[in-house]
Amino acid sequence: xxxxxxxxxxxxxxxxxxxxxxxxxxxxxxxxxxxxxxxxxxxxxxxxxxxxxxxxxxxxxxxxxxxxxxxxxxxxxxxxxxxxxxxxxxxxxxxxxxxxxxxxxxxxxxxxxxxxxxxxxxxxxxxxxxxxxxxxxxxxxxxxxxxxxxxxxxxxxxxxxxxxxxxxxxxxxxxxxxxxxxxxxxxxxxxxxxxxxxxxxxxxxxxxxxxxx
Numbered sequence: 001x002x003x004x005x006x007x008x009x010x011x012x013x014x015x016x017x018x019x020x021x022x023x024x025x026x027x028x029x030x031x032x033x034x035x036x037x038x039x040x041x042x043x044x045x046x047x048x049x050x051x052x053x054x055x056x057x058x059x060x061x062x063x064x065x066x067x068x069x070x071x072x073x074x075x076x077x078x079x080x081x082x083x084x085x086x087x088x089x090x091x092x093x094x095x096x097x098x099x100x101x102x103x104x105x106x107x108x109x110x111x112x113x114x115x116x117x118x119x120x121x122x123x124x125x126x127x128x129x130x131x132x133x134x135x136x137x138x139x140x141x142x143x144x145x146x147x148x149x150x151x152x153x154x155x156x157x158x159x160x161x162x163x164x165x166x167x168x169x170x171x172x173x174x175x176x177x178x179x180x181x182x183x184x185x186x187x188x189x190x191x192x193x194x195x196x197x198x199x200x201x202x203x204x205x206x207x208x209x210x211x212x213x
Contacts, residue, residue, distance in 0.1 A: 010044050014096035017051045018114040019104045019149075026183055027102035030147035030200055034181075035100055037208050048092060052113040057089070059116045068123060086120045093121055098143045099175070105150040105162055118169055127173050137174025144170055144178040145207065147200070151187030179207060 015035050019025025035047060058064070067079035068086065075083065093099070104111060110118075121127055121139075128137050146166060154160040163180060170178050183200035185192035 010046060011042050011097045012046045012048060012095055013038055013042075013098040013100060014093060015047060015049045016099065016101045016114075016117070017049070017053065018111045018117075019102055020053050020111065020113075021104075022051075022053055025102065025104060026149035026186055026197070027104045027147050030149065030181060030183060030204065031100045031102035031145075033201065034145060034147065034204050034207065037204070038098065038100075041208070048096065050089075050092065050117075052111070052117055056113045057116045057120055058085075059112070060119045086123060089117065089120050090123065090127060093127075093139060093142075096142060098145070101144065101146045101166075103146050103148045103162070103166065105148065105154065108159060109162055110166065122169075122173065135172060137172055137176075140174040142175045142177065144175050146178060146180045147204075148180055148182050149186060149200075150182070150184045153184050153188075155182050155184055181207065 013035060015031060017025075017028045017031065019028045022028065039045060039047060063079075064082050064086075067075060067082040070079055072080075072083075103114070106112075109115075124130070127139050128135055130136075148163070155163070167178055167180075170176075181200050181203045183196045185196040187193075
């Protein structure tokens, strides 16, 4: 029997910051702009912040890879502690309805701290699995907003290897509702910088207007 007066479940937004510039990073500022508006629209919602600059995730090493691949019942206490760090990141991601990712461009790629985070959440049998039909992502039902800040003009160009990599990685894990907001030309002078930020802010406003309630 339906309960028309039942309140909707509280939504959770996971904010992932990866700029080394912290509060001065434009990708962080754009993500924060979206999150502030999201909070205003969802006063009952919960925001979880994962700042990879202030709390970096350890890069993978042989011990961690070995712990991930060891069956749970055979892990040593030391291996279980390593796996627990990855499990916590995955649980945090799985609990989110919306993910906002601040994404600066460093030397044509993503920050190494973000790559380390990706390596921790990509776990066979946990966030993806292989089937007879191929790989299947297990992190589903998320809306992902990526706020990409670049000093030059890269969008749609062959040397933009960052965008397809991030989209393909997220899609591999099952996150296919991925939308990018680009702020480009930020190091090309004052006028291109203003125009790049203005365009990005307009895109954020448009996202908010069309976002799922």
